[in-house]
Amino acid sequence: MSIQDLIEKTKVSFCQDCGVCTGSCPVSRVLPGFSPQQMVAKYVLSSDLGMEDEVLGEQDVWSCLTCALCLQRCPSKVEYLEFVRGVREEAFRAGNKITHAHDGILQTITQMQTSGLPQNRTAWAREAGTIKEEGEYYLFVGCVPYFDVLFKDMGVSPLGSASDMLKILNKFGIEPVVSDEERCCGHDMLWSGNVDLFKELALHNVELIKRLGCKKVIFGCPEGYLTFKEYYPLYCTDMGLDAVHFYDLVYDQIQEGTFQLSPLEQKVTYHDPCRLGRMAGMYDSPREIIASIPGIKFVEMERNREEAVCCGISCWANCSSYSKQIQMDRIKEAEATGADTLITACPKCNIHFSCALSSAEMGLEVKDLTQLMASAMGI
């Protein structure tokens, strides 16, 4: 899509230049010169002058966290996120690539999956619980087996959360299908401008899940959930699959009172992942789950729900000293609540906060909500 069309489609021309976006932007606070408002103005001007190609080579479009905080506040309802996504697509086509952290290893893994390697990624599930070859529920595991290998030395256990999730599902009587043929959900490719690869991944996953006879797809990861729910339909017509977040399932069960929770003596706070909160609108289920655990004391951070701040990096891109500042601000905010544990609901938020904490001497622990839940259930 040309920048001109993108400006039209995403209502960028409605921008009143009020600066609320820049004032809200966590990146603008730490990265000198970065401003969503100015970026919009720059693209509008370049489009007017027919100089889009020149601005498409610039790096600032990759600095945006796509956290949607500005979107939340924009009085003109400019679809800033869609605008950035569109610009990234064009920039990627023009050969302007995003700088990936971890030497791009996660992107390499995604690309290698896409090349049709016969993956071997379900062994853990057979060990952790009961799964099926075919059935109503599909459990979308996502990247966590890979994260587990890459970030284990940091003290995180993404696969531990996945195992707990499977065990809890089994307790609820759900024996989901898990497949070796599943590939990356494509979230990072979508936000890195590599829309062709995203499309390929989306079509493959949808076809696979349908072939296995599943109707409902359970996600523990906010990115997979959001991508499947909101972005797969852009490329896969007639999906006929329902995306279900694991927390909604748990919340339902809590309301039905189907299980007993043992008390946990902890004071916790909760970090809303951008994809789960602002972008998928899920604020309550995680909080209800925490609240249902007897003995636990829950405190909100100053900026919560719609106003929550991003963990500092999205799609493994452009991690830098600025990201670290954003993380540290957030961690300090969590610490200021007096909580001993920062609960996250996203494996990436978990990794990023654990990374930041590993070099800071603070008495705060980061824990995944599913793992908290599992402890309360005695799993």
Next chain:
Amino acid sequence: MTKNELGMEVEYPPCRSACPILTDVREYVQLIAERRYEEAFVSIRKLNPLPGVCGRICTHPCEVVCKRGQVDEPIAIAALKRFASDGLWTEQYKETLRGKSTGHKVAVIGSGPAGLAAAHDLALLGHDVTIFEALPVLGGMLRVGVPGYRLPKDVLDEEIRAIVDLGVEIKTGVRIGKEMKLADLFEQGYKAMFVAIGAHKDRQLGIAGEDELQGVISAVSFLRQANQGETPEVGKKVAVIGGGNTAIDSARSAVRLGAEAVHIVYRRSRDEMPAADEEIEEAIHEGIELAYLTSPVEILGQDGKVSALKCIKNELSEPDASGRRSPKPVPGSEFTIDVDMVIAAIGQAPDSSFLSDELELSERGKLIDVEDPNILATARTGVFAGGDAVTGPATAVKAIAGGKQAAISIDFYLRGEAQTEAEPRKEVETEKLPPNILEKTTILPRCGVQTLSQDSRLAGFDEVVSVLTEDQAIREARRCLHCFMGADLDQEQCIACKACVKVCPLEIPTISADGKVDIDIFQCQACGTCVAECPVQAVNVRLCPHGHIVSELESTLGQSQSADSLVVGVFSQYGNFKADHLDALGRDFPQIVPVMTFGLERVSVSDLLRIFQLGADAVLMAEAPAEDRPFSETQPLVERRNEIARDILDLLGLGGDRLISYTMPQEGLFEATWLSETIDGIKALGQNPLRKEAIAA
């Protein structure tokens, strides 16, 4: 910090800063360590037209400042230069830089190192050069001063021939100032001239007996005769007076010419002796006696011939303001040495009297005056001067530097361009390494040198010191600590995660109270461990930088894609293999695509996956034997990375068994039987399904 040709600030390593011609020592030492000898030679030769000469007789100021010297002993840089220059590969070097002829005639007066270097560079700049030499032979002091056992004549011949081959005209037996004046040269159409007549006049002893007795000779005359193949009459007992290299050369030559006993008489102690240490050692080894703190008083004679040398003992005064301790005679300590020959080697000066009517000479020492020592123009338009004639007796490499500077200045002059004032060279002092780094740096002993047996030495003028063997040269080059090739940290990118702090084998990265990481680039030895570990690529090194393995493979792997099996071998340069071993690998195992790197600790998990993405059926991680690894403490980390990569390969369905790590044998790259079996095993695993896609890409 020095600016490079692009105006960027670059830090020269100490060795390079110390070299009068700024030889890129670090570069050629590294090339030798990489078994790329021809390139090492080219690196040296492009700056220095006399590499074989300098490889033998350079006083190597580079070694004095070498960082490795703080740990154990400096890199044997001169010996490595000789290794690179002595091999067959010198034949391969073809000068391709010769510019278009300018039609300007330039006269170079004197064919010593300064004259030769100037002639070489001027010829490359396109000028028509003629060398005028007073002696019948070329080379100046290199030929008539330095004995053949230190610098064989054929080595000098070869290097002069390469210069002459650039189209330089030679006129020997012409003493400018005598047979022909500078003015005559201008008349003959020479537009500019470079006076590099050296310092060939001996200083007189100024003691009784010197002038009238037979058997007293100046060192310059003695060496000139000896070095031109004449056999000067040598006494049975010889006294050489002086403590410089010329004195040692005279003494060692006298021994070779049949003297039974040779004494070097020097007025200060060994510590003050200006001769090179290794030369003094060799002289002692050859049976030469050194009389320190001794001054000659009178030469005694019988029948008009030398019969003895009367000497007096000295004591050294307290150091004066300049730190020099002057010798003071001890009254009543006179003694005599029975000798029948006395060689005076107490210093030289330019033989400039012939030029006194045409050029300005200094009062003291009759040196040729130049207006700016960094430009070398004399007061007379078009006449430049350099080398020993300007500086007084100095080193060959300083003379070469003078010649090179003169060539630049003359070129500016001939093109009629104003020459910007050259910045005076600053003495750079090598930073001191802190004790913890000294302690953590692996000690690697300096190579020994192979020398001729005593009998073979004294039988003639054969070269005493042998060239390093290939194995010695590689080991020696690997001792380089890669000054300033190390970590470059991007503070903006750095997330202060401490990954580098945790993995650095030398514990160099520090983290300040406000959370800023700092890595001292001088202390860093460029192992690259942190580069492979940094999650945000905030740090890189210049030695085998981040991503070099993958980018090398991207360009070479394409040709091998159709092979039955395709194995990438990542070989540590710290292994004990020679150039031939690499050739044999290519011949015997064509399915292995080698990629060389300085230590496997710089290979990241991401690198390994990318190699598989490029279509490799397997990757061999070939580690050097433990005792040859300078950073052996990184081994558990390397193994952990291999483990991570294997786990990911398992998840991806490629299989972790495609990543094979092994330790190279004590000699060579692999053990042949083991490798054949391993290759069979790899074939059994089947082709990497990604290969087809990689070919398509």
